[in-house]
Amino acid sequence: MKKLMNEPNAVVDEMIEGYAAAYARHVKVLPQNKRAVVSAGGARPGKVGVVIGGGSGHEPAFMGLIGRGFADGAPVGNVFASPPPAPILEVTRAVNGGAGVIYMYGNYAGDCMNFDMAAELAAMEHIRVETVLVTDDVASAPPSQAHRRRGIAGGFLVFKAAGAAAERGYGLEDVVRVARKTNDAIRTMGVALTPCAVPQTGKPSFVLGEDEMEIGLGIHGEPGVERGKLRTADEVADALLERILADMPVESGDRVAVLINGLGSTPQMELFIVYRRVAQRLAELGAHIHRSFVGEYVTSLEMGGCSVSVLKLDDELAELVDDPADTPMYAQHREGKEG
Secondary structure (H helix, E strand, O other), X not given: OOOOOOOHHHHHHHHHHHHHHXXXXXXXXXXXXXOEEEEOOOOOOOOOEEEEOEEEOOOOOOHHHEOEOOEOEEEEEEEOOOXXXXXXXXXHHHHOOOOOEEEEEEOOHHHHHHHHHHHHHXXXXXXXXEEEEEOXXXXXXXXXXXXXXXXXXXXXXXXXXXHHHHHHOOOHHHHHHHHHHHHHOEEEEEEEEEOOEOOOOOOEOOOOOOOEEEEOOOOOOOOOOEEEEOOOHHHHHHHHHHHHHHHOOOOOOOEEEEEEEEOEOOOHHHHHHHHHHHHHHHHHHOOEEEEEEEEOOOOOOOEEEEEEEEEEEOHHHHHHHHOOEXXXXXXXXXXXXXX
């Protein structure tokens, strides 16, 4: 597996250095910790600070979403590994505008441990921190144990809604409420076609036959729920959507946002073919797609495959998903309003 890199153990630091140089208008790296990336404008007094984060290898998540209307900062971990408490705390200090800070990240043991430790350290400095875990991965636990589910691509929309709420001036309690409401209303299922290789090893993270696929495989290569022969795009889309709808029924008249997320090496052509089928199926149910997102939002290095996320919207969430955002990796300008 070929990669454009220098020293394998330096890939994350060199990536951050290049990213900050490319997008200096949006972000800066804190001098006290090279793994702490924050908004170039610094903390805004009276605004809830929004911190997202996790391991590297999922770009554009997480630092690609730092910007107005989205996140204020992101601590960066090693490839597929949680950031340690130190950069999390530095980011927390830097984005604190006096209104408290919200942490949002995927439900993984290492992230939970390190972010919780950073929150305790922040509390000692009188910075109030609240946490919302993303748990959108239907494949990772049954409904009765939904609290154990992993956070995958649906986190993008959780971050989007909460970031918009903070941008509007919501207080910490309401930003947390929005994040939890979004997380409760979103479901994701993914399919892997080919593995990725962590730079330090250069070896595939898992093995699939040339004619195989795996449904429900995690974004770090965690085992899925079904492995079998590669199917057509429509059959794959149906299989993913059926599991989502079994867990969260969508009915006639429902408004939804749909996210088709590429895992790193899936062409846009294939993602749009999948979206086409998902849109057809939702239309048959009488649901209305309020907004769609097709592209790479939460990747797994060069993994082949995609995930489908469906978010059920009420009036509040529809407005927050629509709100303007300006980040290096995602920009949105609401119709009729200046972004």
